[in-house]
Every structure is written in structure tokens, then in C-alpha cells.
Amino acid sequence: MKKENNKKFYIKTIGCQMNKSDSERLSAFLEGNGYKETSKRNEADLIFINTCGVRQSAEDRIYGLIPGIKRENPNAKIILTGCLVNRTDVRRRIEGSVDLWFPIVDLFNLDKELNKIWDINFNKNDDNFSCRDDYLKVSPKIDSSFSALIPIGNGCNNFCSYCVVPYARGREKYRPVKEIIKEIRDLVKIGYKEITLIAQNVNSYSSSSTDFSDLLKKVNDIEGNFWIRFITSHPKDMSDKLINTIATCEKICSHIHLPAQSGDNKILEAMNRKYTIEHYKKLILKIRKKCSLKKFILQEDLLPVSISTDLIVGFPGETKKQFENSKKLFKEAKYDLAYTAQYSPRYGTTAYKLEDNVGKKEKERRENELLNILKKTAETNNEKYLGKRVLVLVEGKNKKGFYNGKTCTYKNVNIIENNKKIEKGEFIMVKIIKTMDFGLEGVLI
Ligand code: SF4
Known part of the structure; x- marks a missing residue:
């Protein structure tokens, strides 16, 4: 039986989809034990911060966030989980401000851990406690x-x-x-x-x-x-x-996300990626050739598969010539979308020992060059959608009050129609009437 209590929790999630999914499990676990989720940080008794350590900027957000929480809600217990939990340097820096450092894989021990800082009553008969070997067995509270x-x-x-x-x-x-x-x-x-x-x-x-x-x-x-x-x-x-x-x-x-990380073989080797750029380019060709001939439902028009990537600029030692190979890759692969990042050294990794010798300005310049190529390839790819009928999964309404959603190729579509009531999560057929670099506009068919 579920125990009720008056305690509230708030979860701040930073980072990737995996962190988002972990937070959904954490939330279900706490609710299964009588806690209530709140969207107001200032009224929470427990504040969980699900951290990301992939980039320095994500890490820096934590250092900015914690003093704000302390000012706003000094009595709340701050519990840090996610990627930064095991980082000794992070612990040293904010030890005094965090009440509990909690690895998410230990979800089934949350009761014991919280007991160290909190007078807590967990319900041991809850279903979630019966599968203690793997936290992924907890049914999530899906957003x-x-x-x-x-x-x-x-x-x-x-x-x-x-x-x-x-x-x-x-x-x-x-x-x-x-x-x-x-x-x-x-x-x-x-x-x-x-x-x-x-x-x-x-x-x-x-x-x-x-x-x-x-x-x-x-x-x-x-x-x-x-x-x-x-x-x-x-x-x-x-x-x-x-x-x-x-x-x-x-x-x-028909959308494949295939992180390249660099277009240069020497850099790929230094990154320990274990493939060559020739292998990567062959994959792109195969995917384009084989996966573009898909048709979900009869009325939908055929469109090419879309491909996205992740790429880091300014990895230690990346020369201008090596960066040119990343530019070449962007031109050849004709990506629809890319998540580019300026390299930042991550404590504890092998590359951390290398000199971060590409300056901030140069990293910015390299990233902008890639984004300019991306804008052009994405725009050209999107032009193929003009006049085409595509299936869109409706996600909600945008700021202008128009419905929006995504195609199976992960293109954002604004639907220029606000008279008909459309439900979130509905599949609708749309005719594309306008194309941009990172979006499409269409009308209901
Ligand atoms: S494949 Fe490489 S980049 Fe991806 S999570 Fe593993 S170590 Fe990190």
C-alpha cells in the first residue's frame, strides 16, 4: 500500500535523453513512496539535480544553480545525481552545499541514503522495491x-x-x-x-x-x-x-543520428573513435541509398532519409588543415541537423591530459563555419519537401498559436491551421507550402 506524506520533491534535469529518462524513473519511485512532485522549486523539501558532465557549460550550470536554490529555499535538502556524482573535483568544489551525492543506479537504496539526511518513511512493500537488481526496472512517470x-x-x-x-x-x-x-x-x-x-x-x-x-x-x-x-x-x-x-x-x-565527431582520421584516432572517415562516409552513402525508399502509408510522398550528427571542433592539436576535413565532411554528408560543440577538457578523461591548445575564438570561428555549411545543406534538403504530402505527429502549439509537430524524418513542421481542433499525439497528413533551413510549414490535407 502506498504511504502518504506531505513532503514534496522537485527534479531539475540537465543533459541528454538518458538523464531525462532517469528523472522519469526517479519521479515514479518517489511518488510510489508517497512523495509529491512539485514544479515550484521554492516549495520543495527535496531538490534533486540530475547533472550532466559532457561539456563544461553543462557543469557550470550546476555551480550557478545551487546558490540560487540556497537563497530561495534554504531548508530544502539538495541531492545531486547524474554524471557529476563521482567527480572528486566537483565534490571538493561544492561539498558543503550538497546534502547527498546519489548515483542513480542505486535508486533502490535511496531510502537508506535519504535516511542519513532526512527522517523518511519508505514503503518497502511497494512494487518498485521488489526488483532491486536494476533501476531500469522501475516503471517511469513519463512526461x-x-x-x-x-x-x-x-x-x-x-x-x-x-x-x-x-x-x-x-x-x-x-x-x-x-x-x-x-x-x-x-x-x-x-x-x-x-x-x-x-x-x-x-x-x-x-x-x-x-x-x-x-x-x-x-x-x-x-x-x-x-x-x-x-x-x-x-x-x-x-x-x-x-x-x-x-x-x-x-x-x-527515416532519420538516423550518426555522430562523426571529426572529419579527420588523425583526430578520430586521438579521440579513440575506432573508425576512419572513409568508413563513416561509406555508411552515409549506404544509408542514403537504402533507407530513402521508405513509405509509411500510401498517401505519403517519398522523401530522402534525413541524417544528423555530432561534431567537436578544437579537439587538442586540431590543425586548420584537419578542421578543413570536418568542413569537407559537412559538405559531402549534407546533414539535415548537427549538434556541434567546442571542445572542453573533461576531468578524468584521457584527453584531459592533452594541451587544450585551440583558442576559444578559433573554436568559435570553426563552429560557425560548420553551422554555415549546415544551414545551406539543411535548406537544400528541405526544399525537396515543397508541395509534398507528409505525415506529421502533432506535438502541441507554438508561440504563434499554430499546431506543430515532426515528420518521421525529424523535420519540424508548423501547421498553418488553427480552426480545426487537433490533438497532441495525433498523426495528420500535411501538404508542405513553405520550406526554411530548419523548419517547414504546411496545411492540413
Ligand atoms: S561512445 Fe564515446 S562519446 Fe558515446 S558515450 Fe561512449 S565514450 Fe562517450
């Missing part, structure tokens, strides 16, 4: 009513030289197929329309002789009208089998 993030595993074995994730999240551990399928089937039954499988490297999923391609096929076989997305793929593990599965399964969206 959206139509789109769900499904972690298929946690951790990373790759140790890219700039990345903190393997230190923060540990080695790869994957969930059993049955558990994943059950979670998705239950969500589809209650009307979820978009299922995004997440892990640090989905392509290396493996559980009792099922690989990621097999898992995708099983998800595709679940009855219902829904889309399947997945992030993140590692180019070294993107097999032909997987590309064929993406090309042939009708529910898998």
Missing part, C-alpha cells in the same frame, strides 16, 4: 502523453578520449528483450505514438543472442500505429544488417 523514451541499456565500453560517460555511467549493461517489449507494448496499448529507444550506443545492444537489429524487428512487430526512433548509434557498430532492418521495417523512422 509526455504520446512519446516515450525507452532505455534499452546503460553505460558505455568505448572510452572515447574526450568523454566522461564511461566513468560516470560505468560499463554497458543491457535490458532483457522481454522487459523492453513489454514496456513498449503496454505504452502502445494506451496510445503512445512515438517510441524512442535510447542507450549510449544502441548499436552494441546484446541480450541472449538478440542484437540491436533483431530488437528493432521485434519492436516493429508490436501491433499498433506508432513510430520507432533510436539514439545514439556508433559508426563502428553500424552493420549492414542494421541498415537493412531500418530500410525494411515500416515503423522505423
